[in-house]
Amino acid sequence: MDHLSIAPEKPAQLFERAPLRPGDQVRTLNYDDLHRWRVSVGFRFFMAIPHLIWLSIWGGGMFLISPILWIVTLVKGEPPEGLRDVYAMFIRYSIHVYAFLYLAANPFPGFLGRPRTYPIEVDIPPGGKQNRWGVGVRLFLALPAFFLMTSIVGFGGGGGGGNSSGSGGDPVTTTLSISGGAVATVAFFGWFACLARGRMPQGFRDLAVWGLGYSAQTYAYFFLLTSRYPNSDPALAPVAPLPPHPIRMRMTDELRRNRWTVGFRIILLMPHYIWFFLWSVVALLASIVTWLVTLILGRTPRPLHNFLSAYVRYASHLFAFANLGGGPFPGFVGAPGTYPVDMEIDEPERQNRWSVLFRGILALPALFVYSALSGVAGFASIGAWFYSLVKGRAPEGLRNLIDYVARYGAQVFSYLLFVTPRYPYSGPADYVK
Amino acid sequence: MRLAAYSAAAVAVAVACVWGGTALWDTVVPGDLHLNTRAAMDAFDPATVDEAAEFERVMRWLFIASQVVLVAVLAVYVKVGPRFQRESAAGPIGTGFLLGMMGIALVWLIQLPFGLIEIWWARKKDATDVGYIDYVLGDFFGLAGEALFLCLLLLIVMALARLLRGAWWVPGVAVLAGLFTLLAWGSPYLVPGLEKPSPQLQADARPLAKKQGVADVPVRIEDVHEWTEQPNAYAFGMGKTRRIVLWNTLSDEFPRREVRSVVSHEFGHLQHDHIAKQIGWFALFALPAAFIVTVLTRRRGGLGDPRAIPLALFVLVVLNLLASPLTSGASRRYEAEADWSALEATRDPRAMVALHRRFTAEALSDPDPPGWYHWMFDSHPSGAERVAMAKAWRARHR
Numbered sequence: 001m002d003h004l005s006i007a008p009e010k011p012a013q014l015f016e017r018a019p020l021r022p023g024d025q026v027r028t029l030n031y032d033d034l035h036r037w038r039v040s041v042g043f044r045f046f047m048a049i050p051h052l053i054w055l056s057i058w059g060g061g062m063f064l065i066s067p068i069l070w071i072v073t074l075v076k077g078e079p080p081e082g083l084r085d086v087y088a089m090f091i092r093y094s095i096h097v098y099a100f101l102y103l104a105a106n107p108f109p110g111f112l113g114r115p116r117t118y119p120i121e122v123d124i125p126p127g128g129k130q131n132r133w134g135v136g137v138r139l140f141l142a143l144p145a146f147f148l149m150t151s152i153v154g155f156g157g158g159g160g161g162g163n164s165s166g167s168g169g170d171p172v173t174t175t176l177s178i179s180g181g182a183v184a185t186v187a188f189f190g191w192f193a194c195l196a197r198g199r200m201p202q203g204f205r206d207l208a209v210w211g212l213g214y215s216a217q218t219y220a221y222f223f224l225l226t227s228r229y230p231n232s233d234p235a236l237a238p239v240a241p242l243p244p245h246p247i248r249m250r251m252t253d254e255l256r257r258n259r260w261t262v263g264f265r266i267i268l269l270m271p272h273y274i275w276f277f278l279w280s281v282v283a284l285l286a287s288i289v290t291w292l293v294t295l296i297l298g299r300t301p302r303p304l305h306n307f308l309s310a311y312v313r314y315a316s317h318l319f320a321f322a323n324l325g326g327g328p329f330p331g332f333v334g335a336p337g338t339y340p341v342d343m344e345i346d347e348p349e350r351q352n353r354w355s356v357l358f359r360g361i362l363a364l365p366a367l368f369v370y371s372a373l374s375g376v377a378g379f380a381s382i383g384a385w386f387y388s389l390v391k392g393r394a395p396e397g398l399r400n401l402i403d404y405v406a407r408y409g410a411q412v413f414s415y416l417l418f419v420t421p422r423y424p425y426s427g428p429a430d431y432v433k
Numbered sequence: 434m435r436l437a438a439y440s441a442a443a444v445a446v447a448v449a450c451v452w453g454g455t456a457l458w459d460t461v462v463p464g465d466l467h468l469n470t471r472a473a474m475d476a477f478d479p480a481t482v483d484e485a486a487e488f489e490r491v492m493r494w495l496f497i498a499s500q501v502v503l504v505a506v507l508a509v510y511v512k513v514g515p516r517f518q519r520e521s522a523a524g525p526i527g528t529g530f531l532l533g534m535m536g537i538a539l540v541w542l543i544q545l546p547f548g549l550i551e552i553w554w555a556r557k558k559d560a561t562d563v564g565y566i567d568y569v570l571g572d573f574f575g576l577a578g579e580a581l582f583l584c585l586l587l588l589i590v591m592a593l594a595r596l597l598r599g600a601w602w603v604p605g606v607a608v609l610a611g612l613f614t615l616l617a618w619g620s621p622y623l624v625p626g627l628e629k630p631s632p633q634l635q636a637d638a639r640p641l642a643k644k645q646g647v648a649d650v651p652v653r654i655e656d657v658h659e660w661t662e663q664p665n666a667y668a669f670g671m672g673k674t675r676r677i678v679l680w681n682t683l684s685d686e687f688p689r690r691e692v693r694s695v696v697s698h699e700f701g702h703l704q705h706d707h708i709a710k711q712i713g714w715f716a717l718f719a720l721p722a723a724f725i726v727t728v729l730t731r732r733r734g735g736l737g738d739p740r741a742i743p744l745a746l747f748v749l750v751v752l753n754l755l756a757s758p759l760t761s762g763a764s765r766r767y768e769a770e771a772d773w774s775a776l777e778a779t780r781d782p783r784a785m786v787a788l789h790r791r792f793t794a795e796a797l798s799d800p801d802p803p804g805w806y807h808w809m810f811d812s813h814p815s816g817a818e819r820v821a822m823a824k825a826w827r828a829r830h831r
Binding site: 258264267268274317327332339 | 517520524527580
């Protein structure tokens with residue numbers, strides 16, 4: 001899938017994209033330049049209120065007439081063209097509004113969801129014939145995608161205006177439901193960053209773009225605009241490449257999964273969880289020592305660095321295995337290069353003492369984002385479990401999502417445990433092709 | 434040279450087992466006690482006996498079938514199990530964990546239908562009200578516990594085997610016996626939420642404990658109403674942690690004299706150090722078993738090599754089945770000793786007879802099971818044997 005690179009010099013490039021064909025996946029486009037107008041950010045929720053009201057009304061109407069769309073599509077084998085266009089506009093509009101609300105883009109959006117009018121855009125493929133069985137049971141088929149979307153974006157998912165109050169893109173409600181979705185969580189912390197720097201952190205923006213893109217796919221599938229099932233693969237998101245970082249994922253997983261070890265994965269995890277708990281207790285004590293020593297020396301001593309690196313690596317191996325992001329049973333010592341989802345960790349480097357002193361506080365936003373993303377990986381792993389049990393291989397999209405969270409988790413804990421001074425990068429860019 | 438060493442080891446193990454087994458086999462039950470089980474059957478209502486016999490007949494055959502399947506599955510696993518090595522990114526011991534856990538997980542899966550049929554049968558006969566989902570979930574959690582325990586065993590065994598190769602089993606059995614002693618000592622801490630008994634039960638238990646030389650052992654009550662209506666009691670702990678536990682299905686619903694009899698029976702286990710003796714039996718069993726497993730797994734690289742784990746599991750299960758008459762026999766002797774101890778302390782054989790009549794009626798426990806099955810697998814004396822013992826005690830003390 002092709003997608004627009006970051007911040008093109010001319011937004012007109014948007015119009016150069018090859019047109020979609022019937023049956024293609026919904027395409028997300030991103031030409032946001034990360035710049036944010038502080039005044040608009042400060043009053044973002046209040047500015048979004050008219051949009052949220054209009055989105056609720058429009059969304060309510062769309063849900064109300066969706067049975068008509070369903071029946072007509074079931075009879076004709078494809079959605080009626082006029083109605084289809086209205087739904088496409090609605091989905092596009094809802095993505096514009098939520099991109100604005102969640103700080104994934106800067107400009108105030110229009111009210112009609114016109115195509116090619118907003119930095120975060122979705123292309124919806126033209127209508128075409130659909131399998132009637134697929135149309136008939138679409139509600140049930142869409143449920144797993146809705147669950148995953150809810151964990152990524154938050155309740156409402158950026159698509160259904162009727163539920164906008166639940167997700168709470170505003171700082172107040174987001175505070176209350178901060179674990180309600182990864183995108184809502186980055187929006188909350190992004191709000192402070194934008195106010196301070198006039199710029200949205202790239203990782204936060206990209207996570208939001210990926211999440212909103214997935215929600216657009218989900219709603220397009222649910223509203224019968226496409227028969228293509230939503231794909232949560234971060235590789236399909238139009239995001240910036242991964243910036244250099246001392247903690248990098250090295251992926252050699254081939255997607256094959258042994259059905260027996262998938263079926264009994266919970267049992268196989270038992271000794272690992274006990275071992276992980278014991279190691280975590282020791283790692284906690286070691287991190288206190290590391291904190292004091294790094295504060296004095298300005299650098300983490302190599303033995304402590306190696307010990308904590310092994311812990312971080314082991315935790316990521318275990319995370320991947322537990323969530324079906326990796327196939328084989330992992331080792332217990334976090335040795336480098338032993339697992340198909342591995343973390344390369346650079347040598348210790350000099351650290352800013354102020355950053356070391358306040359590391360626990362500085363890491364809080366990343367911990368919250370990681371907590372939300374862990375929930376996403378948890379949902380993804382349920383789907384991956386059933387799929388792997390039946391097919392004997394993991395679904396690539398879910399595998400990539402889970403391992404992206406494993407990489408982010410490794411960066412978060414490396415930062416927290418003084419393995420690296422570099423802040424974790426939350427963007428889902430590990431697989432940008 | 435190696436043959437001579439193995440032969441010497443085998444002789445030493447055999448001597449140790451015979452000497453230890455003889456010492457552990459002895460109980461205080463008079464050797465000349467004549468148990469008239471046929472006459473004892475008169476104490477039971479014939480209709481209840483028929484119902485219990487029918488119930489247990491099905492349960493017995495299900496058990497036998499599940500054991501056959503267990504051996505068959507593990508025999509196949511000996512062949513196919515090592516293939517799971519491909520699914521491991523762990524070192525040898527970690528891979529051993531994987532192979533061991535997969536082995537018991539497959540056994541669990543294959544045996545699950547037998548368990549479900551047992552539940553169906555017990556529900557049909559009103560012997561349980563456990564639901565099918567509750568059973569599967571409970572069994573699955575049990576499997577998780579077994580997996581953890583197996584990993585601990587494999588960690589000890591494989592680490593020692595990698596360190597000491599063929600000689601691992603000598604210190605290995607000592608370490609495992611030590612571990613079991615630790616578990617036996619610490620097990621009361623693993624059962625939280627036990628309550629103190631009623632003042633009346635405390636008053637009944639105190640003189641019995643004193644008489645049986647276990648005055649420092651407390652009685653505790655476990656609330657089990659949520660998951661069963663069956664009566665039960667047990668003794669556990671060692672040294673300062675010793676205690677006896679009565680399920681409230683027994684303490685609340687059985688007549689006072691029968692509860693006294695149960696309490697005294699459990700004190701009897703502690704009076705005669707049955708828990709320590711069971712550890713002794715474990716060591717006696719583990720010594721030759723570890724030796725045999727070591728010899729048989731040599732071709733697969735020994736127990737330090739994960740490829741040997743499926744074979745080791747198979748051999749251990751077969752040895753366990755072969756040793757079952759011995760271990761069940763020892764267990765029955767200790768239960769009989771605890772019964773005798775209770776009779777001496779309570780001097781109330783009528784209560785014991787009534788108690789076992791009630792067990793037969795409520796738990797549908799067959800008072801007169803087939804001899805071969807009783808000899809091979811039953812860990813407790815039959816209802817008829819226990820009633821016969823009560824009557825024999827009364828005859829001696831007239």
